[in-house]
Amino acid sequence: MSGPSNYQPKSAFGKWMHERLPIMELVQGQALDFPTPKNLNYWWTFGGILAVMLVAQLVTGIVLAMHYTAHVDMAFDSVEHIMRDVNYGWLLRYLHSNGASMFFIAVYVHIFRGMYYGSYKAPREVLWMIGVLIYLVMMATAFMGYVLPWGQMSFWGAKVITNLFSAIPFVGESVTTWLWGGYSVDNPTLNRFFSLHYLLPFVLAGLVGLHIWALHVPGNNNPTGVNVRGSQDTVPFHPYYTMKDGFAIVVFMLLYSAFTFFGPNYLGDAINYLPANPLSTPSHIVPEWYYLPFYAILRAIPNKLIGVIAMFGSILILFALPWLDTSRVRSGTYRPIFKQIFWIFVVVCITLGFAGSGPPDNYFLSHEAAPPDEWHLTYKLVGQIAAVCYFAFFFPILPLLGLLESPKPLPPSISDDVLAKKKPLVPAE
Amino acid sequence: MKKMLKTFVVAGAGLMLLAGAASASEVQRDAKAISYSFEGPFGTFDKAQLQRGYKVYKEVCANCHSMHLVSFRNLSEHGGPGFSTEQVKALAATFTVKDGPGNDGEMFDRPGLPSDRFPSPFANEQAARNSNAGALPPDLSLITKFRPGWFGTINQLFNGIGGPQYVYSVLTGYEEPSEEIKKEQPEGKLYNPYFANGLFISMPPPLTDGQVTFDDGAPNKVDDMARDVSAFLAWTAEPKMEERKSLGFMVIIYLAILASLLYFVKKKIWADQH
Numbered sequence: 001m002s003g004p005s006n007y008q009p010k011s012a013f014g015k016w017m018h019e020r021l022p023i024m025e026l027v028q029g030q031a032l033d034f035p036t037p038k039n040l041n042y043w044w045t046f047g048g049i050l051a052v053m054l055v056a057q058l059v060t061g062i063v064l065a066m067h068y069t070a071h072v073d074m075a076f077d078s079v080e081h082i083m084r085d086v087n088y089g090w091l092l093r094y095l096h097s098n099g100a101s102m103f104f105i106a107v108y109v110h111i112f113r114g115m116y117y118g119s120y121k122a123p124r125e126v127l128w129m130i131g132v133l134i135y136l137v138m139m140a141t142a143f144m145g146y147v148l149p150w151g152q153m154s155f156w157g158a159k160v161i162t163n164l165f166s167a168i169p170f171v172g173e174s175v176t177t178w179l180w181g182g183y184s185v186d187n188p189t190l191n192r193f194f195s196l197h198y199l200l201p202f203v204l205a206g207l208v209g210l211h212i213w214a215l216h217v218p219g220n221n222n223p224t225g226v227n228v229r230g231s232q233d234t235v236p237f238h239p240y241y242t243m244k245d246g247f248a249i250v251v252f253m254l255l256y257s258a259f260t261f262f263g264p265n266y267l268g269d270a271i272n273y274l275p276a277n278p279l280s281t282p283s284h285i286v287p288e289w290y291y292l293p294f295y296a297i298l299r300a301i302p303n304k305l306i307g308v309i310a311m312f313g314s315i316l317i318l319f320a321l322p323w324l325d326t327s328r329v330r331s332g333t334y335r336p337i338f339k340q341i342f343w344i345f346v347v348v349c350i351t352l353g354f355a356g357s358g359p360p361d362n363y364f365l366s367h368e369a370a371p372p373d374e375w376h377l378t379y380k381l382v383g384q385i386a387a388v389c390y391f392a393f394f395f396p397i398l399p400l401l402g403l404l405e406s407p408k409p410l411p412p413s414i415s416d417d418v419l420a421k422k423k424p425l426v427p428a429e
Numbered sequence: 430m431k432k433m434l435k436t437f438v439v440a441g442a443g444l445m446l447l448a449g450a451a452s453a454s455e456v457q458r459d460a461k462a463i464s465y466s467f468e469g470p471f472g473t474f475d476k477a478q479l480q481r482g483y484k485v486y487k488e489v490c491a492n493c494h495s496m497h498l499v500s501f502r503n504l505s506e507h508g509g510p511g512f513s514t515e516q517v518k519a520l521a522a523t524f525t526v527k528d529g530p531g532n533d534g535e536m537f538d539r540p541g542l543p544s545d546r547f548p549s550p551f552a553n554e555q556a557a558r559n560s561n562a563g564a565l566p567p568d569l570s571l572i573t574k575f576r577p578g579w580f581g582t583i584n585q586l587f588n589g590i591g592g593p594q595y596v597y598s599v600l601t602g603y604e605e606p607s608e609e610i611k612k613e614q615p616e617g618k619l620y621n622p623y624f625a626n627g628l629f630i631s632m633p634p635p636l637t638d639g640q641v642t643f644d645d646g647a648p649n650k651v652d653d654m655a656r657d658v659s660a661f662l663a664w665t666a667e668p669k670m671e672e673r674k675s676l677g678f679m680v681i682i683y684l685a686i687l688a689s690l691l692y693f694v695k696k697k698i699w700a701d702q703h
Contacts, residue, residue, distance in 0.1 A: 038702055080498050080570075083669070090669040091676070152575075239698050247691040254684045261677020262470050263586070265574065270590050273575035273666075357582075367456055367580060 030216055035234035036241050037222035039418050043113040044220070045248030046106050048241075052249050053103040054208060058201055060096040061145075068148065070194035072187045075150035076275040094264040095256075100142050101267045102256045104290035107135060115321070116342055118330030119221040125322040127214035132318045134207045139291070139315075141200040144193040146288055151272030156285045158193070159185045164298075167305040184278065224417050225330025226410055233414035284359050293349050296356030296383035297390065310387070317394050324394050326402030334408040338401055341393065348389045355383035458622040460578025460594035461601070465660055468589070470678070473671050474664055479510035481643050482661025485654045488641050490569060493561060493632075495549035498570035499665050502543040508671035509664055517543045524548055562617055564631035572596060573659070574666040576625055592666065593659040598623035600655035603634045 007025040009015040014024060067086050069078035082089035111131070114120055120128035147158045162179050166172040181188030219228060228234055235241075259267065267289060271282050287295050294311050301307035317324075332339045354365065360380035363370050370376035411417035466475040483504065486496070501521040504512045512520070524541035526548060531537050541548070551557035558565050578591025578598060585591075599621060606620035610628065614620060618629035636651045643649055647657075664670070 077498070084498065084503070090673060094673075235702060240702070243691065243695040243698050247688060247695045250684055250688040250691055254681065254688065257677060257680050257684060261673055261680060264673070265590070266586060270575050270577050270592075273571045 030212075032236065032238040034216065034237040035219065035228070035231065036237045037220050037228055037233060037414055038235045038240070039222050039224065039414050040220065040241070040244075041223055042244075042248055043109065043117075045245045046110040046113065048245035049106045049249050049252045050103070050110060051208065052252075053099060053106055054201070054204060057096065057099050057103060058205070060092050060099060061198075061201065063092055064096055065198060068194075070148070070191050072150060072190055072276070075148060075190060079149045091260075094260045097268060098256065098259045098264060100145065101259070101288075101290065102252070103138065104142070105255075106252070107138065108290075111135065111318075112346060114221075115345075116332040116339075117221055117223060118225055118325065118327075118332065120322045121325065121330050122322070123218045124214075124221060127211065127218070128322060129319055130207060130211045130214055132315070134204060134211060135318075136315060137200055137204050137207060141197060141204065142288070142290070144197040144200070147190065147193045148197060149272060150190065150276045152274045152276055152280075152282050153269045153272040153285070155185060155276035155278065156282055157287055158189065160285055161287070162189070164304075164308045164311075167308045169305070221330060222414060223331060223333060224411055224414055225334070226412075226414055226417070229413045286357060289353065289357075292354070292356035293352035293390075294356070296352040296379075297387045299356065299360050299380060300384040300387040310391075314387075314390060317391070321394070321398075324398045326399050327405065327407070328402075329407040329410065334410055335401075335405055336408065337405045341397060341401065345390075345393045348386050348393070352383060352386045352390060355379050355386055457625050458598075458602075459580075460591045460598040460623060462579075462588070462591070463594055463597055463656065465593055465656075465663065467660070467663060467670065470674060472674075474508065474510075475660065476509075476511040477645060477647070478657050478660045479664050480512065481641075481645070481647055481654075482657040482659070482664075483510055484643065485636075485641050485658040486569070486661055489635050489654075490658065491547070491550060493550055493557070493566040494569045495551070495557075495566075496547045496569045496665060497549055498546070498568075499668075500544060500546050501541065503668055505543070506668070509668060510661070514543070521545060562631065566632070569662055569665065571666045573663045578623075593663040595623065595625070596659040596662055597655045599630070600634075600636055600659070601652055 007018075007022075007028045009018040009024065017023070018025065064082060067078065067082045067089060069075060079093065082093050084090075086092075114128065114131070143157075143161060147154045162176060162185065165179060166176040168175055177183060179189075180186065181192060222228075265273075269286065269288075286292070294314055297314050298307045298311040301310055327335060327338065329335055332342055356379075358365070358379040359369070360383075361369055361372065361378055364377050364379055364382045370378050375381075411420065466472055466478070501517050504510050504520070505514045505517045521541035521543050524545070525538050526541045526545050527536055528539050529536035551560065554565060573592030573596060574590075576592055576595045577585070578593075578595035579585070579588070602621050602623035604620055604622060606614060606628075610620060613628075615629055618631055619633060620628060621630040622628055624630040636654050638650050641649055641654055647653065667673075
């Protein structure tokens with residue numbers, strides 16, 4: 001993993017160190033000189049944004065853990081103690097809770113970018129699969145983090161999600177009891193969630209290391225999807241992409257700050273400011289916004305076991321994506337039909353999100369309950385239609401499309417494409 | 430494409446009509462959209478209003494509702510009602526607080542200190558229910574954060590959740606029910622269409638005109654007191670709001686300048702590639 005570096009230690013200490021641990025060579029080869037396609041657009045900056053968000057969550061989370069008490073009788077008040085009495089505790093807590101949402105916004109853009117430009121195709125299948133694993137661990141971490149304030153939705157969300165495991169045939173009840181550490185969601189559950197919520201981010205950091213390693217073997221994909229053919233196609237990562245990513249990161253921080261300082265509770269559920277009460281079920285239990293599409297898929301199917309399988313399957317199917325897409329063209333830019341279907345898929349995912357947000361038997365996007373006897377456009381029905389579309393995208397549409405679609409001609413190289421795009425900018429006179 | 434658009438518009442309009450027509454009385458009515466000084470990115474609390482609101486809370490609400498997350502000392506902290514530390518000391522001392530055990534092993538009563546939390550009117554939930562015909566008066570510390578006055582993804586983005594408006598609307602929203610609704614009315618409950626848990630509330634109308642006399646001679650109709658106390662409850666739920674907004678303002682300016690500098694640095698560095 002020494003990379004394209006011709007690192008030569010300059011100082012005596014550098015030489016001494018280089019013979020013992022060539023870490024500066026690694027930094028120069030992988031972080032500074034690393035040859036990166038010169039045509040990466042701003043959709044590619046979300047990798048760097050995600051790395052920053054992971055660090056932000058780790059730093060704020062570690063300090064929050066110093067003031068938090070993981071006990072059912074004290075957790076809620078300890079979070080309010082952070083909000084009211086700890087110096088800048090309100091800032092740490094709002095940065096952390098909104099940071100989770102920003103982390104998911106960035107990861108969704110990152111995933112959709114990978115899908116549009118075919119970044120999962122050979123030789124980047126392992127890179128993609130590590131990415132899916134990262135996403136799964138992120139979801140588990142965020143779920144357990146949401147339980148910690150021990151508000152109404154923390155408690156009932158935990159109950160609903162852990163109850164999903166009871167759908168497993170024969171051993172479901174035992175598995176659920178084992179997860180809870182008792183016969184209901186209670187103090188042992190809160191304690192283990194706190195422990196795991198602290199552990200998993202470091203697992204995440206390790207996986208991110210592997211993700212970057214797997215990225216640096218084949219190198220970056222790029223908007224044309226055409227392989228890098230030589231040094232004329234690339235620029236060194238520093239200063240070109242450190243500055244481009246840096247700019248994008250600061251713009252993203254603006255969005256993050258806008259929510260943290262001016263709408264810190266907008267992305268959360270109001271009822272989580274009511275302490276958990278196992279005897280009073282909220283009229284409507286919903287997960288955080290970033291889980292809503294999967295929640296909609298779960299609710300779309302009346303059978304619990306099949307619903308749970310469909311929900312997990314909707315994420316696990318991403319592991320198979322490199323083999324479901326039969327097209328040999330990577331970038332969606334040169335696939336006229338895929339391009340349209342991709343955007344429909346994005347709309348389907350957003351629709352699923354809205355479908356998961358409301359009571360299943362209400363009219364879609366309305367506060368009113370639909371009469372049960374007739375056919376109505378309810379949250380549930382919209383979720384069902386969108387869920388079918390979601391799975392249809394992966395199968396059979398993607399495999400068939402690769403065989404049927406005739407792609408547009410690809411540019412001969414990255415630099416040819418860059419030059420061709422420059423020309424129209426020259427004023428014609 | 431145009432046809433498709435038309436279909437969507439028609440379908441959307443139909444959906445909205447449907448939603449409007451089906452508007453049953455069963456659903457919590459949207460809170461009255463009154464405005465407060467603390468709304469918007471630059472809004473701040475009106476100190477005089479918070480002081481009046483505290484008085485309404487203390488003389489009326491606190492008889493049944495606890496507020497266990499707020500301490501007396503908070504009343505003199507920056508961004509709050511702006512009482513002086515002396516006022517808070519004197520104010521806290523008017524309460525009796527159970528402390529201990531002392532050296533003799535017994536609990537004892539002492540005058541309240543600024544560091545004490547607001548004392549709760551009842552010792553426990555059972556005592557509270559017992560004194561209120563089975564109903565539990567909720568703790569008010571966070572009520573404006575957990576009770577939305579209205580809903581909708583876009584609506585809440587621009588208008589907030591309407592928590593203070595919810596409190597104001599419930600306090601001023603007691604109505605004489607129609608004959609039809611009267612049939613469903615449970616014994617001992619009152620009709621209040623703004624209430625979040627069904628149409629009927631156990632709390633009798635807590636405010637009457639002129640009930641609380643304000644030191645600054647401000648008007649004390651039910652409507653005025655409801656505005657003041659709901660503003661006070663917005664502060665108890667989010668006591669760091671002013672600090673948050675002013676810090677946020679500086680952070681946004683800092684990041685905006687940094688972003689524009691980085692943009693030009695990036696442009697300059699990439700110039701040799703274009």
